[in-house]
Amino acid sequence: MKIIILFNSLMLISIALLAQDCSDSCGPAGKESLRTNILKEELNTSPFNSIVHIVVKRIYRSTGSPSTASFIDSNVLITANHSLIRSPFISDITLKMNGMSIKLKKRDFKIYHFHQGLFHKENKDIAILVLKKDVKDVLRSYSHFQLANFDLIRDTTHKFHLTGFPFDRPDTLVDKTTGYNDLKKEPSGKVVGYGLYTCKGDSGAPLWYEDNGIFKVVSIHHGKGGLPEFDCKTTNWGIKVTSEVVEWVNRKKVIH
Numbered sequence: 001m002k003i004i005i006l007f008n009s010l011m012l013i014s015i016a017l018l019a020q021d022c023s024d025s026c027g028p029a030g031k032e033s034l035r036t037n038i039l040k041e042e043l044n045t046s047p048f049n050s051i052v053h054i055v056v057k058r059i060y061r062s063t064g065s066p067s068t069a070s071f072i073d074s075n076v077l078i079t080a081n082h083s084l085i086r087s088p089f090i091s092d093i094t095l096k097m098n099g100m101s102i103k104l105k106k107r108d109f110k111i112y113h114f115h116q117g118l119f120h121k122e123n124k125d126i127a128i129l130v131l132k133k134d135v136k137d138v139l140r141s142y143s144h145f146q147l148a149n150f151d152l153i154r155d156t157t158h159k160f161h162l163t164g165f166p167f168d169r170p171d172t173l174v175d176k177t178t179g180y181n182d183l184k185k186e187p188s189g190k191v192v193g194y195g196l197y198t199c200k201g202d203s204g205a206p207l208w209y210e211d212n213g214i215f216k217v218v219s220i221h222h223g224k225g226g227l228p229e230f231d232c233k234t235t236n237w238g239i240k241v242t243s244e245v246v247e248w249v250n251r252k253k254v255i256h
Contacts, residue, residue, distance in 0.1 A: 022225030022232035026168060029233070031197035038163070038173040044098060046143035047208065047215035051173060052077060053096035053165040054129075054204075058089040068164035068205040069129060071144035072217060075136045076253060078147070079204030080220055080239075081127040087111045093129070096171070098140045108135045112252040114245065123190045125222045125239050128249060145208060147249060148216035150192065150240040155211070156180040162196050162221060162238075164205025174202075184237075186229040192219050193230045193237040207238050217241060 026032070038048050050071045055064035069079035084090070090111070093104045109131050115124035160183065163175045176196040184193030192207070198221065207219035219238035224230070230237055239245075 026166070026197065026199035027224065027233065027236070028195060028197060031195070034176065035169075035197055036175045037169065038175055043173065044141075047145060047210075048163070048173060049098060049142045050144050050215070051097075051163055051206065053171065053173075054079065054083070055094040055096070056083060056090055057092045057094070058086060059091045060089060064094065066165065066167065066201050067203040068201065068221070070204075070206040070208075070217060071142060072128075072147045072249070073144055073253065075131040075133070076144075076249070077129040077131070078206070078217070078220060078249070079127055079129065080222055081113055081115065081125045082222075083204045084111050084113070084127045084129065087113070095139075098142060100140060102135070102138065104131075104135060108132050114248060122222060122226045123188055123239065126220050126245060128252060130253070143215075145206060145215050145217040147241055147246055148211075148218050149243050149246060150218040151189075151242065153180065153209075153218065158209040158211065160194075160207055160209045160218075162194065162198070162202070162205055162207050164198070164202035164221065166199035167201040168199045184230065184235060186227060186237075190240055190242065191222070191227065191237050192240050193227075193235040195234055196236060198223070198236045205238075 042048050052069045054069045055066045057064040067083035069077040072078050095102045109129055112128050114126040115121045160178050161175055166174055178194050178196055202221055205221040206217040208215055208217045218241050221238040224236045225232040
């Protein structure tokens with residue numbers, strides 16, 4: 001009986017997901033103009049100089065895959081796991097920041113996946129890129145975010161930013177904002193939804209806010225679709241930074 005109920009539940013979820021057409025690269029429609037380009041003079045200021053445009057090249061593709069990452073320590077970048085998936089095949093990663101473009105070879109970094117397995121888990125779509133000391137020393141001055149547990153947010157008056165490098169505005173850092181009460185929840189408690197306009201390239205972008213002069217990352221942008229609770233025509237979503245994520249990052253930094 002339990003098997004039948006589980007099967008029926010999975011079928012209903014599958015039908016709900018198939019009913020959604022999530023093929024558009026950008027969305028939600030009509031919100032394109034609700035974005036702000038970060039000006040050149042702002043790019044070298046905190047927290048925008050913590051956010052990096054990355055292009056990941058794999059040995060089986062002639063072109064790289066662009067996305068967004070952000071520093072959460074002097075040598076640690078956090079991004080979406082799907083941006084760094086199939087890491088054994090990654091040949092190089094280009095970092096674009098502060099007017100510089102630096103091409104990293106495999107010897108220059110170490111990748112850690114929050115979920116490591118045969119099948120990608122969308123609600124664990126987080127990875128970190130740890131840079132070797134020689135690379136860190138080459139980079140110009142930059143700041144870094146503080147990783148903060150989303151569920152410990154107490155002041156709901158903060159403005160939340162999602163800041164990344166969407167492909168429809170090439171090589172441009174673009175900011176979107178929303179209020180806490182406009183963020184959307186789902187049953188697992190592992191993801192957060194928002195009606196902000198995003199495109200390919202925004203993957204891995206930080207959802208952040210300022211708290212008494214400290215810039216805190218509370219979610220990493222995933223994209224849209226894949227969750228029956230969120231209509232992909234109106235809602236994008238990211239992975240919450242939880243106590244589990246914070247503890248995992250701290251362990252991996254120590255290992256490195």
